Amino acid sequence: MAWVNRLANLFRRRRLNREVEEEVRFHLDARIRDNIAAGMTPVEARQDAVRRFGGAVQAEERTRDADLVVWLDSLGKDVTFALRNLRKNPGVTSVAVLSLALGIGANTAIFSSIQAVLLRPLPYKDPSRLAMLWMDNRRLALHEDLTSFPNYEDWAKSTSFEDMAAFTPTDNILTGLEEPMRVTGTLVTANFLRVLGVTPAFGRNFTPEEEQPGRNRVAIIGYGLWQHQFAADPHVLGKNIELDGQQFQIAGVMPNGFAFPSQQTQIWTPLALQPRQRASRSSYFLNVIGRMKPDVPFEQARSEMTRIGANLEQQYPDQNRGYGVWVVPLLTQTVGRMREALLLLLGSVGFVLLIACLNVANLFLGRGAARGREIAVRAALGAGRRRLIRQLLTESTVLSLLAGGLAVAIAFWAIRGVILLAPKDLPRLDQIAIDIPVLAFTLAVSLMAGVLFGIAPALWVSRVDLNDALREGGRSMSGTKRLRWIRSALTVAEVAFSMILLTGAGLMIRTMISLQSVQPGFRTNNVLTWRIAPSRVKYTTGAQVATFYGDLLRSIQSIPGVQAAAAVTDVFLSTTPNSGGFAIEGRPSPPPEQQIEATIDRVSSNYFVTLGVPLLHGRFFDSHDGRDTPPVIIINETMAHRFWPNEDAVGKRFKFGDASSPDPWLTVVGVVGDMRRQGQDKLARCETFMAMAQRPARGMILVVDTSSEPEKIAGMLRDAVRRLDKSAVLFERSTIADQIGESLAQRRFQTFLLGLFALLALVLAAAGIYGVVYQSVSQRTSELGIRVALGAQKANLLRMIVGEALGLVFLGAITGGLAAFAISRTLSSFLYSVTAADPLTYAAVLSLLAVAAILASVVPARRATVVDPIEALRYE
Amino acid sequence: MPKTNDRLQGTLDLLVLKTLASRGRMHGYGITVHVEQISKDFLHLEEGSLYPALHRMTQSGWLRAEWRPSENNRRARYYSLTPAGRKRLAEEEKNWEQLTEAVARVLRFA
Numbered sequence: 001m002a003w004v005n006r007l008a009n010l011f012r013r014r015r016l017n018r019e020v021e022e023e024v025r026f027h028l029d030a031r032i033r034d035n036i037a038a039g040m041t042p043v044e045a046r047q048d049a050v051r052r053f054g055g056a057v058q059a060e061e062r063t064r065d066a067d068l069v070v071w072l073d074s075l076g077k078d079v080t081f082a083l084r085n086l087r088k089n090p091g092v093t094s095v096a097v098l099s100l101a102l103g104i105g106a107n108t109a110i111f112s113s114i115q116a117v118l119l120r121p122l123p124y125k126d127p128s129r130l131a132m133l134w135m136d137n138r139r140l141a142l143h144e145d146l147t148s149f150p151n152y153e154d155w156a157k158s159t160s161f162e163d164m165a166a167f168t169p170t171d172n173i174l175t176g177l178e179e180p181m182r183v184t185g186t187l188v189t190a191n192f193l194r195v196l197g198v199t200p201a202f203g204r205n206f207t208p209e210e211e212q213p214g215r216n217r218v219a220i221i222g223y224g225l226w227q228h229q230f231a232a233d234p235h236v237l238g239k240n241i242e243l244d245g246q247q248f249q250i251a252g253v254m255p256n257g258f259a260f261p262s263q264q265t266q267i268w269t270p271l272a273l274q275p276r277q278r279a280s281r282s283s284y285f286l287n288v289i290g291r292m293k294p295d296v297p298f299e300q301a302r303s304e305m306t307r308i309g310a311n312l313e314q315q316y317p318d319q320n321r322g323y324g325v326w327v328v329p330l331l332t333q334t335v336g337r338m339r340e341a342l343l344l345l346l347g348s349v350g351f352v353l354l355i356a357c358l359n360v361a362n363l364f365l366g367r368g369a370a371r372g373r374e375i376a377v378r379a380a381l382g383a384g385r386r387r388l389i390r391q392l393l394t395e396s397t398v399l400s401l402l403a404g405g406l407a408v409a410i411a412f413w414a415i416r417g418v419i420l421l422a423p424k425d426l427p428r429l430d431q432i433a434i435d436i437p438v439l440a441f442t443l444a445v446s447l448m449a450g451v452l453f454g455i456a457p458a459l460w461v462s463r464v465d466l467n468d469a470l471r472e473g474g475r476s477m478s479g480t481k482r483l484r485w486i487r488s489a490l491t492v493a494e495v496a497f498s499m500i501l502l503t504g505a506g507l508m509i510r511t512m513i514s515l516q517s518v519q520p521g522f523r524t525n526n527v528l529t530w531r532i533a534p535s536r537v538k539y540t541t542g543a544q545v546a547t548f549y550g551d552l553l554r555s556i557q558s559i560p561g562v563q564a565a566a567a568v569t570d571v572f573l574s575t576t577p578n579s580g581g582f583a584i585e586g587r588p589s590p591p592p593e594q595q596i597e598a599t600i601d602r603v604s605s606n607y608f609v610t611l612g613v614p615l616l617h618g619r620f621f622d623s624h625d626g627r628d629t630p631p632v633i634i635i636n637e638t639m640a641h642r643f644w645p646n647e648d649a650v651g652k653r654f655k656f657g658d659a660s661s662p663d664p665w666l667t668v669v670g671v672v673g674d675m676r677r678q679g680q681d682k683l684a685r686c687e688t689f690m691a692m693a694q695r696p697a698r699g700m701i702l703v704v705d706t707s708s709e710p711e712k713i714a715g716m717l718r719d720a721v722r723r724l725d726k727s728a729v730l731f732e733r734s735t736i737a738d739q740i741g742e743s744l745a746q747r748r749f750q751t752f753l754l755g756l757f758a759l760l761a762l763v764l765a766a767a768g769i770y771g772v773v774y775q776s777v778s779q780r781t782s783e784l785g786i787r788v789a790l791g792a793q794k795a796n797l798l799r800m801i802v803g804e805a806l807g808l809v810f811l812g813a814i815t816g817g818l819a820a821f822a823i824s825r826t827l828s829s830f831l832y833s834v835t836a837a838d839p840l841t842y843a844a845v846l847s848l849l850a851v852a853a854i855l856a857s858v859v860p861a862r863r864a865t866v867v868d869p870i871e872a873l874r875y876e
Numbered sequence: 877m878p879k880t881n882d883r884l885q886g887t888l889d890l891l892v893l894k895t896l897a898s899r900g901r902m903h904g905y906g907i908t909v910h911v912e913q914i915s916k917d918f919l920h921l922e923e924g925s926l927y928p929a930l931h932r933m934t935q936s937g938w939l940r941a942e943w944r945p946s947e948n949n950r951r952a953r954y955y956s957l958t959p960a961g962r963k964r965l966a967e968e969e970k971n972w973e974q975l976t977e978a979v980a981r982v983l984r985f986a
Binding site: 030 | 943946
């Protein structure tokens with residue numbers, strides 16, 4: 001029973017090994033003795049004995065290796081041996097582990113972000129079947145525009161979708177408390193929660209009857225609101241909540257963590273539309289979410305919706321021409337541009353890890369040369385090549401697993417940093433964690449890295465032949481030369497990869513700089529903004545609201561430190577701004593698909609002065625513009641150029657909607673400079689401003705220009721508001737500068753990370769250059785000694801060695817530069833006012849690399865200049 | 877069921893078994909030298925490959941291995957034939973004869 005024997009051997013392993021060794025030694029000694037007896041010298045006798053013995057032990061090992069149990073056993077021994085070996089070289093080991101850990105750690109951190117943001121399913125039932133549906137506004141090239149109720153009803157007839165819900169976010173003022181509070185709410189159709197596939201934690205869902213005005217006084221509240229405002233009262237159902245002075249009965253409480261459409265949403269009430277709104281196909285104010293049928297693929301649903309959109313265009317040309325339907329999977333919608341950004345970062349950390357691997361491979365090759373003799377002795381004792389490779393690969397894998405362990409710790413802290421530094425509005429970033437998939441990823445990456453950097457040195461070092469091995473010097477000169485060539489190639493690759501990363505980071509930094517220096521067209525320093533909602537009870541008519549704001553602004557202006565105060569409906573524009581088509585007096589109205597929309601905002605008369613926006617023509621609003629004077633309007637430069645390119649726009653008249661509508665004409669009284677209100681990287685659109693005195697709006701933003709820190713006057717501002725209206729709600733206090741900063745935050749964060757990775761790559765590459773030069777100097781001690789002996793100047797030696805290193809760097813930089821140029825097109829969507837081939841960036845990156853390379857090679861090269869020729873030659 | 881060996885390995889087995897059958901207990905080096913002398917250096921064994929074979933045949937129960945003092949009083953591992961080994965030798969010899977006969981016939985008539 002052979003296998004019983006084998007199994008028994010496993011337990012007798014140690015003794016067996018000793019016995020095999022002893023037996024082989026007996027054989028070799030006997031042969032040597034006979035050889036000497038036959039007249040050979042002892043050295044010849046030994047060589048002959050080893051040669052005759054041949055690869056026998058390898059054969060022995062091959063038979064052993066076939067046995068899995070034995071294989072596992074020998075793996076354990078390999079690992080022990082690897083650990084012992086790594087401990088023997090603490091310097092090399094710690095440098096290798098550290099660079100790998102940084103590379104793997106960066107990958108782990110980015111992957112965990114990708115896992116949390118892109119891969120983890122949304123917290124709804126069958127989330128892959130959910131999609132957002134938008135009006136594809138071709139007039140404005142705006143894919144994601146809001147829709148109207150009749151359009152929503154027609155969309156919902158689709159056969160691809162099981163159900164569709166419409167909703168519109170709203171600001172609710174929670175009243176009836178000690179101090180009124182603003183809560184983000186959403187008006188929803190009754191099927192809204194069913195479409196999402198969620199149910200209240202307790203309580204009930206809305207019924208279709210509650211979509212009727214008058215029967216809609218019910219609310220479902222969020223878990224957070226229930227906790228804080230109702231102290232987690234279990235009997236909250238049926239109680240009343242006061243929204244904008246009206247009573248709503250609480251019908252349900254949502255489970256913890258549910259917040260849709262935005263993270264801030266805390267209250268849901270039925271969307272109860274007046275008959276006029278239900279019928280108006282051109283009132284665009286609704287978001288739509290749909291659930292696809294289980295077996296319908298997304299593409300099919302999309303093409304059906306496109307067809308429906310085209311049909312509606314034909315059926316209702318007056319309202320719908322120029323509008324299609326745009327469908328976006330909910331996950332894509334939620335993640336937005338994060339996807340591109342994260343994939344870009346994943347690519348970058350991939351490069352960093354590659355550089356780290358090349359670095360460690362280089363280190364191992366350098367050490368492999370030093371270990372040559374050890375390997376040779378083991379080969380001479382009969383270790384097979386495969387066995388040697390396995391041993392060396394075990395060593396690199398053990399190393400990479402150590403690095404992987406450290407990487408998890410690094411990633412843990414890196415993720416905390418990411419969460420701390422990342423812009424707050426990034427979706428799902430708060431869910432980043434090191435979980436099982438992330439750990440699995442780290443393990444896989446570590447193992448891959450181990451093989452990647454281990455394979456070249458293992459193949460190299462195991463190329464031992466016995467004759468060479470038994471020679472005193474270890475390795476032949478030609479071998480050393482070839483080794484140097486390989487190591488140079490690795491260094492060139494390292495430099496090339498870091499060049500790619502540095503170029504990418506350089507382009508992003510240039511973009512950031514140009515974005516920050518863009519003039520937005522209005523004052524940004526020390527301007528406080530604060531949203532205000534005056535009481536609906538105290539100020540019911542538009543005239544009352546206008547008077548309230550007039551009084552309030554006057555009172556704010558008297559606060560010490562306030563230069564000017566104004567009010568506006570929106571300082572910045574969201575992607576779906578309040579806008580409409582319009583008709584110009586005396587001109588035929590263009591076909592609907594060619595109509596341009598203009599944004600509409602209401603401002604107090606001194607708004608432009610407060611923000612320092614220049615007047616180009618005409619006049620600002622003044623105190624004469626009132627409810628009893630003809631309505632006037634101010635437009636921006638872009639609009640004036642577009643519609644009155646060769647004439648003065650001032651004095652011209654237009655109206656929103658149709659020329660035949662009963663609304664009065666609006667007379668242009670002024671043209672103001674363009675403002676970048678959609679972000680620093682977006683040009684102004686056609687924008688219009690109406691006087692608050694003529695067209696009052698209830699909710700506005702107070703805009704206060706202060707002489708110093710805006711936050712300092714916040715208290716006095718609040719007092720001024722309270723004196724007029726005790727129940728007014730102030731919210732979203734900010735400054736113009738902060739809001740511009742926030743609009744750049746995601747980009748800045750991405751640039752920061754990319755820059756960090758590029759820096760890491762540079763440091764790793766520099767370490768690689770250092771290592772190669774250092775080891776090259778040690779290996780060439782005798783050559784250098786001869787040169788010194790023959791009278792070489794120290795400066796020349798230094799120049800020679802540094803020059804060799806710079807040659808490698810140059811080669812790498814050229815390769816990397818070309819590669820960077822080839823792939824920088826992937827970056828172009830992240831760039832602004834910088835081309836992907838920006839020469840300045842390339843020049844800057846090249847000089848940075850050159851400086852790093854010189855530093856990294858001069859330091860070790862200086863050792864060459866202190867070579868003592870006598871010492872060096874004796875060493876040989 | 878014994879492992880099917882390739883021809884070369886079978887030959888090595890045959891040589892070892894035959895050597896031990898004719899000379900009794902021997903250590904590995906002794907077997908090497910004996911095969912060399914008998915074959916007059918014609919059969920050039922890679923000496924090391926003998927040991928895996930000895931090891932395997934011991935585990936298959938054909939050989940018995942024991943440690944005993946050698947000629948010059950060092951400890952050496954001595955191998956001798958078991959009854960199973962003798963049976964194996966007979967089979968190997970028969971196999972060998974069949975093979976050589978077959979090859980000879982092919983050479984004659986091919």
